[in-house]
Amino acid sequence: MTQDDRLVLREVQGPSALGGGARRSLELLWLIAANEFKRTYFGTVLGYLWSLCRPLLLFAVLLVVFTHVLHLGNTVAHYPVFLLLNIVLFGFFQEATITSVSSVLTQEAVVRKTQFPRLVIPLAVVLTSVFNLVLNLIVVCVFVLAFGISPRWTWLLMVPLLLVLFVLTTAVAMILSALYPRFRDLAIIWAVFATALLYATPVLYPLQHAHGALRTLLACNPLAPLFELSRRWVISPDAPVATGVVEVVVPIALIVGICALAVWVFRREAPRIAEAL
């Protein structure tokens, strides 16, 4: 910065989603997410093992229930791998959104006492979960190969699919974190909702196991096509995917709608978030 630059008056824009410049926001995002990740993984001896424990334990319980009690697992090809992949993917969505709800309040000091780009707060939470997801996917990979599924070119399609999942998760995190200062019961409501969503999303079962109106309804869930497609692309290439107009258009429209809503809500709330805390 030259001397002259320092004397140019610039309009103070006030707090916003990316206040203080995009570059600074990116650096803050990276530092906060990386620090948080380091803290969970290198802070304790069992760091990584612990965070691996959760999906694996859930996986073990559900596997026993669905193969030995409900016998659903026996009718789905490669059910254990299917279950593990889905649990890891859904776990990412659940963890990121639930943590993001109160994230603005957790960062209260920074929000109220420094110039802080508001968007960085929920984004950092999602990014930390992304690091988690990548590590968990490595374990899934090992499982997939161990179950005798050979790699296919369609695995590469998981990259854009994960990108869509990331965008959707970010959008939901943005909406939740922006509204939480005004609606403090959102944390409880969302925790319940996220649990319900686990069963309303084809995580534990493939969509083809539901029938009639219920199936159409479940297919409208914006998360449904992501799980259906990941199953087809990674595990069973012959798995059916929804082709009906409603089953394709509604989830896509919902994803786009949620993203638009997120941008609108966040832009609306961000400038005054510090005043509501």
Added chain:
Amino acid sequence: MTASRTPIDEATASTIDRSRLIEGPVVIEARDVTKTFRIPDRRVDSIKERVTHPLTRQTYRELRALRGVSFDVHRGEFFGIVGRNGSGKSTLLKIMASIYRRDAGGLRVAGRLAPFIELGVGFNPELTSRENVVLNGVLMGLSRQQARRRLDAVLEFAELEQFADLKLKNYSSGMMVRLAFAVMVEADADIMLIDEVLAVGDAAFGQKCMDVFRARRDAGKTVVLVTHDMATVQSFCDRAMLLHNGEMQYLGDPEEAALRYYRLNFSGHHDASAPQDVPDVNVRVIDAWLENPAGERVDNIEQGEPIGFNVIFEARHDLAHPMFGFNFHNADGVLLFGFSREFDPPDGEPDELRAGRRVRLSGTIENRLLPGRYSVGAVISRNRTAADLALHMLRLLDFVVYGTEPGHGNVSVDVDMDVTVEDGA
């Protein structure tokens, strides 16, 4: 006069500096900055309440925190913003710092601005000080590389080099403060916005803070300080702005701003339009003067001559147990010494000064002051409670001590000391 610079010269020189600053380039330009908070009469902050009472309309009370405040801050200025609690001064600071959004008006800033509302904001106890310093540097507007480059300087300033990789949660509070302070100093912002909470803490630390702010100012940086400590304003600020109920009441000389602030605080009513009035709701100063040993009224006292001090107050209301205090300040507003006297009623009469009665205090004060400019402030409290002020006058009297024996500091003391060469060894 001798060739050496006396404190009087220095005082004059600093006045010239102050006026020259105002011709410098503008780095903060505020025009009609307005901010209104909407405070709900009944706070609804849950979806449950919204759903169960969908027809209740939220009603709000409007709190007009800032009503069209305009000012310029010039580069290299130490600019004070003073006002009572709720006057809008912190809101203004937060608007400048992009923490709150203004409702209307223009605000432009030149250069990199960093707010310091609290020390160590954003410190994460789970991270090492190295990581925290980089994160905080970025938070204050440095790039990651810049923040890394300054890491060593920060740790050195804080004298914590050997603890760089220790997690902050293992730091003592003293180490934490040192680190936070070093981060602030090394952030090297063009404009520092400082809230008064920073000055809280022990006196030595507060002094260290102020020294650093002054050094930054001397290095051409701009400092904006929000405070209600008038001594700080008087001794450090080049200009000060007085806010009251969201409006700018005064902008200019810090002494005058401080005087008006006290008037607002102790007068009880909110009229500050008459500048020469003293805050005299309870006690009025009838007269105050100094005398030389010959008994003549003087404005200047010769070095070493006892100061004849006289003041006459008149009570406007009944004052129970009044106590009269006087404080002597140097030109920088630093308190040098003070004393107080209680009312000594005639036998049998209650310790009370009736409305309309006058009281005179007179006597002589030993004069150990070195040549320079000084002022006397008066504080009258009542009911034997120091905080229950009846009068607070920052400048009861101004006077100059003249003489030809300058020394170090503000006072000369008798020193009986020999220097001898020790034999042997």
